[in-house]
Amino acid sequence: MASFNLNINGKTQQVDVDPSTPILWVLRDHLDLLGTKYGCGIAQCGSCTIHVGGMAVRSCQLPVSAVGNQEITTIEGLSENGDHPVQQAWLEHDVYQCGYCQAGQIMSASALLKSNPNPTDEEIEGSMNGNICRCGTYTRIKKAIKTAAANSENA
Amino acid sequence: MTRIKTSYNRRSFMKVSAAASGGMLIGFSWLNGCVPATSDKKTGLAVPKEWFDINGYIKIGDTGLVTIYSPNPEIGQNVKTSMPMIVAEELDVPWENVIVEQAPLNTGFYQNQFAGGSLSIRLSWNALRMAGATGRRMLMEAAAKEWGLTVADLTAKDGQILETNGERTVSYGEIASKAVGIEIPEEVELKQVKDFKLIGTSIKNVDGKKIITGEPLFGLDFKREGMKIAMIQHPPAFGMTVKDFNAEEIKKMPGVTDAFIIDTTLEEVGMFDEKGFLQLIAIVGESTWPLIQAKKAIKANWENIGELEDSSLHVERLEKALTSGKVQESRIDGNPDAAFKKAAKVIERTYSAPFIAHNTMEPMNFFANVTENAAELIGPTQTPEALEGSVAKLLNMPLENITVNMTRIGGGFGRRLYVNFGVEAAAISKKIGAPVKLIYTREDDMSQGTYRPTYRARYKAGLDENNNLIAFSVKGAGLPDGPIFPKRFPAGAVENYKAEKIGGETNVTTGAWRAPRSNFTAGAEQSFLDEVAELAGKDPIDFRLELFERAINNPVGEEHDYEAERYAGVLKMVKEKSNWGEKIPGVHRGVAAYFCHSTYVAEVFDMVMLHGQPKIKKVWCAVDCGIVVNKDAAKNxxxxxxxxxxxxxxYSKLTFANGAVSEMNFDRYQLIRHSQVPEEIEVFFVENEIAPTGLGEPGLPPAIGALANAMYKATGQRYYHQPFATERQVIG
Incomplete structure (x- = not known):
């Protein structure tokens, strides 16, 4: 066990855990931030996607000891009140079915738009391919990303 | 208005409780944060000081806010929005005033509280309408009594009761307290379909805001003070059980509080109970990661109790079943053997599909708190009633001492019809005497499944000199059950017809997987018919329509289980919407139609070749599911x-070696991803006033046939064996 000070959603949080513990389980089991989901544990499904230093990262493969004081953002911290353009676009297109993978999809999409505000279809597919939606809401996700891109541009 | 007796489960319409807090339903609350068990909606109405239970579905607050209980499990099919819409329609309350709560299992109030067979809306349509109409009537009676009028003098709409020939109005919130004592009406009036204001519109998912902000909703998110976490380890192969393991070593590992073997054998095994791994190693601790580590340190002695099957053995067994297997169901019309002999052209093709896993994104999990006299279960289940029954058997406890609450469910697809994970959680909670949440890893989930059976089917057709289909036969084998529905199309449409469903043996555990049997049969049959149409030199849609004409005008044999006119209807609709006859250079088209779960769907796939690879440009869907409740959600x-x-x-397949699943996670088990989906999918609904049927499953089966047929047009190659991306027949 070791003590870590983590910078999560703009707050410093202290946890005492084994250094090998992935951030996913630190968030879920120790900090009650349950929006980040467990799906596969091997960085193949994207359900656990968070932002570390603004980049999309699979939290199931990131040990707490490797984070240091980098800024971590989870779905709970993406916006104050669910009003990030990507979240709003998800609402507009009523994207979800079961909803389980969508926090990960939103975190991947928002990281994509941050680095590439107006992605092509191929660029969307390229950066979203690591996020599985078992219900098959992919076409809506793509539409929502385009809506979010357009709305961000107009904002 | 349609006058209708309230005979349908009158118990659910009764005054349910005198408790002002609405204490009749045992809900549950999320531990972390102040998340109320309500759905997000900006009602603009104040939070009521007092709530009044109108019936088992409706609670009205003094400010006019209305709570509607959604009885069935929400697995992503959107019933948590669409079922309450039906109640709200008949209650005639603005949707803005409605909040939705998930009802717990309550067999006294609700019927058919399960998610399966695309049945939620279909089976509850009348009950939901009556619940709303009963509520409306009771509110009107209360208002009539207040004003010294009769119900005939009043109109109810948009959450208000109005004096038809007067000026007085009263809101539902203001009159609700007076409605509580009103006797349940013997008869209620239902709206006419043309008067629907809510049904047929697009209402957004009631959990949408929570989903996009990451609020706890799912079973895996549930926490309770003092709750332990548990994981299980099942044997590495079907045909094995656990003898013993290094429990003492595991117990000493950091973060582990207990480790033992549980036995979930039930005296009477029900349809939804586990049939494979009944003895399991359980490890208990305070948090998840140490348990994942401890699982890796398990050293167990596994014992062989059955055959260790390989995929090659499965193919052999299927072939053997096709030649000499036990026929489970069959149908014969005319004289197929004689007709094939005199046919001018005969075509025979074999199709196959492997075992596949459900792979819900939320792995199996359940919370259980078993005490001496009671058991509380909370989590994602499609069949709460079956779970309650199985836990009652496991614990030897009366049903009334067991409660089951449903969380939102991260995918079902049939996997959560089976209740083993809930039963296992109860067994662990009993053993440790504490509340516990059992979590499967993805590997546990993928290798302890109730898989889609593996199938193999042989189709044969005979054409006469004029290219009329005069003989059709199909033999379909599956492990353990065959895929054929003998009374389905083209039964009734071909003079000489034979269909046989054949079973074979396996100890791999199988079960319902989204659109059971149809998920294979539709693809095989619709690809085969495409090839038959080609052999006959006919357009594939016209060829099918000819067959439906026969089934409409002069059906062959005893009853068949589809309505040929509605079947032909969706084909005609997709033909028109997709401009089927139009030739667009570089676009290759395939069509399929299928009827299952009481819904008719036809699909046209437009495919293009991109960098030498087939790519689906557009999918056109025509759907007849009767009345569409929530339009955009139905399209979704x-x-x-x-x-x-x-x-x-x-892409997907499960293969077996020595009884063990070879694909344990998404590195080896391929699921479709963003870059592989159609660019566009357009959905059209047939408009009619037929009572609604389901949509959870029927969109899937025809897609396989339309895909295979479009790929043939694009590549010149027919696809017989799933997964098409590999087309290897060795897959069991």
Whole structure:
């Protein structure tokens, strides 16, 4: 066990855990931030996607000891009140079915738009391919990303 | 208005409780944060000081806020929005005033509280309408009594009761307290379909805001003070059980509080109970990661109790079943053997599909708190009643001492019809005497499944000199059950017809997987018919329509289980919407139609070649599911079904070696991803006033046939063996 000070959603949080513990389980089991989901544990499904230093990262493969004081953002911290353009676009297109993978999809999409505000279809597919939606809401996700891109541009 | 007796489960319409807090329903609350068990909606109405239970579905607050309980499990099919819409329609309350709560299992109030067979809306349509209409009537009677009028003098709409020939109005919130004592009406009036204001519109998912902000909703998110976490380890192969393991070593590992073997054997095994791994190693601790580590340190002695099967053995068994297997169901019309002999052209083709896993994104999990006299279960289940029954058997406890609450469910697809994970959680909680949440890893989930059976089918057709289909036969084998529905199309449409469903043996555990049997049969049959149409020199849609004409005008044999006019209807609709006859250079088209779960769906796939690879440009869907309740959500279901059909027939398979599943996670088990889906899917609904049927499954099966047929047009190659991306027949 070791003590870590983590910078999560703009707050410093202290946890005492084994250094090998992935951030996913630190968030879920120790900090009650349950929006980040467990799906596969091997960085193949994207359900656990968070932002570390603004980049999309699979939290199931990131040990707490490797984070240091980098800024971590989870779905709970993406916006104050669910009003990030990507979240709003998800609402507009009523994207979800079961909803389980969508926090990960939103975190991947928002990281994509941050680095590439107006992605092509191929660029969307390229950066979203690591996020599985078992219900098959992919076409809506793509539409929502385009809506979010357009709305961000107009904002 | 349609006058109708309230005979349908009158118990659910009764005054349910005198408790002002609405204490009749045992809900549950999320531990972390102050998340109320309500759905997000900006009602603009104040939070009521007092709530009044109108019936088992409706609670009205003094400010006019209305709570509607959604009885069935929400697995992503959107019933948590669409079922309450039906109640709200008949209650005649603005949707803005409605908040939705998930009802717990309550067999006294609700019927058919399960998610399966695309049945939620279909089976509850009348009950939900009556619940709303009963509530409206009771509020009107209360107002009539207050004003010294009769109900005939009043109109109820938009959450208000108005004096038809006067000026007085009263809101539902103001009159609700007076409605509580009103006797349940013997008869209620239902709206006419043309008067629907809510049904047929597009209402957004009631959990949408929570989903996009990451609020706890799912079973895996549930926490309770003092709750332990548990994981299980099942034997590495079907045909094995656990003898013993290094429990003492595991117990000493950091973060582990206990380790033992549980036995979930039940005296009477029900349809939804586990049939494979009954003895399991359980490890208990305070948090998840140490348990994942401890699982890796398990050293167990596994014992062989059955055959260790390989995929090659499965193919052999299927072939053997096709030649000499036990026929489970069959139908014969005319004299197929004689007709094939005199046919001018005969074509025979074999199709196959592997075992596949459900792979819900939320792995199996359940919370259980078993005490001496009671058991509380909370989590994701499609069949709360079956779970309650199985836990009662396991614990030897009366049903009334067991409660089951449903969380939102991170995918079902049939996997959560089976209750083993809930039963296992109860067994662990009993053993440790504490509340516990059992979590499967993805590997546990994928290798302890109730898989889609593996199938193999042989189709044969005979044409006469004029290219009329005069003989059709199909033999379909599956492990353990065959895929054929002998009374389905083209039964009734061909003079000489034979269909046989054949079973074979396996100890791999199988079960219902989204659109059971149809998920294979539709693809095989619809690809085969495409090839038969080609052999006959006919357009594939016209060829099918000819067959439906026969089934409409002069049906062959005893009853068949489809309505040929509605079947032909969706084909005609997709033909028109997709401009089927139009030739667009570089666009290759395939069509399929299928009827299952009481819904008719036809699909056209437009495919292009991109960098030498086939790519689906557009999918056109025509759907007849009767009345559409929530239009955009209904489209979403069909879109998802299409993508699921493409994904599993193109990419997914489970293979077995020595009884063990070879694909344990998404590195080896391929699911469809963003870059592999159609660019666009357009869904059209047939408009009619037929009572609604389901949409959870019917969009999927025809996608497989339309995909295979479009790929043939694009590549010149027919696809017989799933997954098409590999087309290897060795897959069991």
């Amino acid at each position: 279901m069909v879109e998802g079904g299409v993508i699921d059909g493409i994904g599993h027939s193109m």
